[in-house]
Amino acid sequence: MTKEQEYEDIPGTWVFDAQRARKGYHLNQFLYSLMKADNRKEFLADEPKYLSKYKITPEQREAVLKRDWNRLLHLGGVSYALAKLAFTDGKTYQYMASQMVGVTEGEYVAMMQSGGRSLEGWRSKRERGER
């Protein structure tokens, strides 16, 4: 293992680096398949069956079924691919982002309209006392 990367100190963020991309490869290929309308239909009709076609881990499978967005980021999903799942559910990107943040979609949109999230308090896990 290499030493821990500096970006792992950024709070509330999973940088999609080469190791995470490696772990998330099959997960992201599954998500990519949802670009096609026929695949979206097939997935929604029987999610576990559709997922069985992909070599994803049990943890990834469970997180997909639960729409556990942050867990999916942790397990190697990349946001642009995850968005295909949100769209398949008929949700917006901002809905998915609000779920990652832990607020309602309305609250998230309001935060953005008031200028977005300030960097203050969100710069470093160490500064936040998270480790």
Add this chain to the structure above:
Amino acid sequence: MARIIAGVGTSHTPAIGAAIDNGRAGDNYWAPMFRGYEPSKEWMAKTKPDVVIMVYNDHVNAFDFKIIPTFALGCAEEFPIADEGWGARPVPIVKGYPELAAHMIQSLVLDEFDMTIVNEMQVDHGLTTPMSLLFGSPKEWPVRVIPLAVNVIQYPAPTGHRCYMLGKAIKRAVESWDEDLKVVIFGTGGMSHQIQGPRAGLVNKTFDTAFLDDLSRDPERLVKIPPIEYLRDAGNEAIELVMWLIMRGALGDRVEEVYRFYHVPASSTAVGHIILEAR
């Protein structure tokens, strides 16, 4: 001789394209942002470039994860519009310039930039949103487009320095093409934004303003910004701003800022926009 006469920096947020396509550009939410691009559309209509080099990134649409090129140049006759999961945008097909793109490939590779050659490619909102913002909604795009897709999704993206040097090599490539052409180069993406995780929604206006300032005043500072600084200070997806440095590098040493616009938000993004003319 072909010349790169100007550069355009702009965000490429998909929600902007969707607002246009769904007739919501006049809504309270969107109107102030679109007003900011009115002078740019006028500038573009007056400038009338023959060719646009569009530096953008694909968002898991043309490329899945099987192959992830760092720098991919679109060499096709035309580029269809991608269906990103909610239907393809109702915008004209993008016409390429394969002869010039082929020349650029040869020039760039011999200039030590190992480009990926792409002969078939769909283009997504990263390319079409900036087209809509600067050219409006015509039946056909009034310009030929050479797409340059940059990997900014899987870390690490190419460094700002590498991007800047590629821009300089693009300038040399274009200027060695023996045809009188006016070329405008776009750097797209950014500005500060983060669209994933509990920190989603981050905006750093101070960072963005300094970045816009230094495109003309001190590009050498921007070139030295390390990846961690984009990710940490301006948001995970702000790394897209390295694509603006390809645009800046292609303009030569001296530029004049002729227009600037900044607006928060478009969806989760701080929208930044600048027009620089080569001097």
